[in-house]
Amino acid sequence: MEKDAKQSALNAAEPAVSIPVHREELNVGTRTVDTGRGVRVRTTVLERPQQIDEVLHSDVISVEHVPVDKIVSLEDAPASRYEGDTLIVPILEEVLVVERRLRIKEEIHITKSRRAQRHSETVSLKSEEVVVERFDDTSDR
Template sequence: MPSDHPDAPGTLGGDTVSVALHREELRVGTRVVDTGRGVRLHKSVSEHPHPIDETLLYDELDVRHVIIDKIVPLSQAPCTRQEGDTLIVPVVEEVLVTERRLRIKEEVHITRIQRSRTQSGTVMLRAEDVLVERFDEGPHKEASSTIRR
């Protein structure tokens, strides 16, 4: 309602002035939109030979029997021992004499010899191929592309 006073708000020298106020609002969301286009995936697995050439390490054991034939007292019974790469395992037996003693019959010497050899061959590796086919139910043409992993 306009005021009769010339200096009142909303009036200009007796004329009424209207000011329009606007306020913008933003609403963010998602929605499903049918574009009329479809995608079809074709996946296949193929095998491809892959040559290998690797060096393999393996151990070989050299086992020898060494005759000792020595009588020792029970208190000096020999133990298994390691000398370098060779493991020595004493083999003893009891023998009956006027007193009991151990006779070292033999020792088994086991030596580790590390060797290498080259192993060649072919292994089969698998790869997946995916064909992506895009199509539209409308008048547009079909398009396809291949993805390889």
């Protein structure tokens, strides 16, 4: 109480000032309004035939096994290669080779030649003679 008395004594000495205080408030809500317009959604599916004419490409691959059976050195081993549209892939196989080899020790050279030589000699020759007889008085030899 004593405080109130002091406060009122101070207020009496000064002129009174009033400050207006404002406060706003907001109310949010919804309401249904009838506008009188309805909405109808209708869908229709139409089908029509469409002719298409396109070229379709496909690759046809043929594989052919070609026997070669050729011995090559390691340095001469072929790699895959193209010959035209054909891819050639060599199939390599390592094989162990044991072989017997022939060594030529020497050669003998034989030459045939023809010579002409004159030869004279006396020989005895035999011959036969035939006689045929006929009965008509003529004789033939």
